[in-house]
Amino acid sequence: MTILDQINENKRTEIAEAKSRVSVEELMASPYFKRKPNSLKAALLAEGASGVIAEFKTKSPSKGVINETAEASEITVAYVAAGASGLSVLTDDHFFGGSFENLAKARFANPETPILRKDFMLDPYQIYEARAHGADVILLIAESLTKELLLELTLKAKELGLEVLVEVHSAEELEKLNPQVDLVGVNNRNLKTFEVDVQTSVRLSKLIPDPFVKISESGISDPESIAQLRTAGFKGFLIGETFMKTDDPGKACKEFIDKLK
Numbered sequence: 001m002t003i004l005d006q007i008n009e010n011k012r013t014e015i016a017e018a019k020s021r022v023s024v025e026e027l028m029a030s031p032y033f034k035r036k037p038n039s040l041k042a043a044l045l046a047e048g049a050s051g052v053i054a055e056f057k058t059k060s061p062s063k064g065v066i067n068e069t070a071e072a073s074e075i076t077v078a079y080v081a082a083g084a085s086g087l088s089v090l091t092d093d094h095f096f097g098g099s100f101e102n103l104a105k106a107r108f109a110n111p112e113t114p115i116l117r118k119d120f121m122l123d124p125y126q127i128y129e130a131r132a133h134g135a136d137v138i139l140l141i142a143e144s145l146t147k148e149l150l151l152e153l154t155l156k157a158k159e160l161g162l163e164v165l166v167e168v169h170s171a172e173e174l175e176k177l178n179p180q181v182d183l184v185g186v187n188n189r190n191l192k193t194f195e196v197d198v199q200t201s202v203r204l205s206k207l208i209p210d211p212f213v214k215i216s217e218s219g220i221s222d223p224e225s226i227a228q229l230r231t232a233g234f235k236g237f238l239i240g241e242t243f244m245k246t247d248d249p250g251k252a253c254k255e256f257i258d259k260l261k
């Protein structure tokens with residue numbers, strides 16, 4: 001069983017529990033349902049954008065504990081002040097130490113910044129959750145979903161005003177895309193071996209149709225690789241561990257972005 005299989009199995013149990021505790025109607029009563037979501041696509045395409053989507057991530061299956069003391073409001077505010085174009089906040093607790101509390105803190109502290117709810121989405125219910133907790137974008141991992149379910153979840157997200165980032169790791173997974181998808185992310189991390197290789201993004205970039213805004217995800221640790229990714233057409237760069245493993249993630253993010261100028 002791969003780590004993604006394990007995560008998805010656990011997620012199905014969590015979704016069933018969440019549904020028994022909180023109804024869709026209750027989620028829709030959240031004040032966040034009334035706010036207009038921020039566009040990650042627009043932020044990444046804006047003139048002079050760094051393209052950095054800075055992630056709040058405290059542990060992971062590949063690295064274990066990354067940062068035990070991090071506080072979501074403080075770090076996400078520092079990321080935005082550093083010039084990040086968007087934020088990503090893990091909400092999976094079991095494998096990543098994430099929470100809706102962290103998402104809500106990031107939302108409250110950064111009202112104008114697009115925020116990705118980073119989780120493992122398998123059910124339309126989770127899209128209501130994302131909207132109810134202030135997210136602007138959801139992630140759909142192509143490997144976990146059939147083409148039909150990916151379309152169903154995409155349409156639900158669009159109906160609720162959210163943007164959709166589809167994550168791929170191989171050329172075959174690109175066949176699951178549909179025209180409603182906003183952003184395509186290439187995961188540089190092989191989820192079977194945990195190896196990271198930024199060249200995965202470069203290789204797949206040529207196969208991603210033009211209308212999709214391209215994001216390179218995972219294992220980005222040096223500003224030099226951004227130049228190569230930009231040349232390959234990437235507008236977004238999802239970076240977590242490189243910042244979060246330091247004593248001062250906001251400072252690390254600022255130093256990284258300053259080197260892009």
Ligand SMILES: O=C(O)c1ccccc1NCC(=O)[C@H](O)[C@H](O)COP(=O)(O)O
Nearest residue numbers: 060061062217218219220238239240241
């Ligand atoms: O990070 C992991 O170990 C991981 C394992 C299994 C599934 C997903 C995983 N990561 C989720 C992510 O998408 C990353 O947090 C994100 O791309 C940032 O990556 P990094 O900059 O390498 O922290």
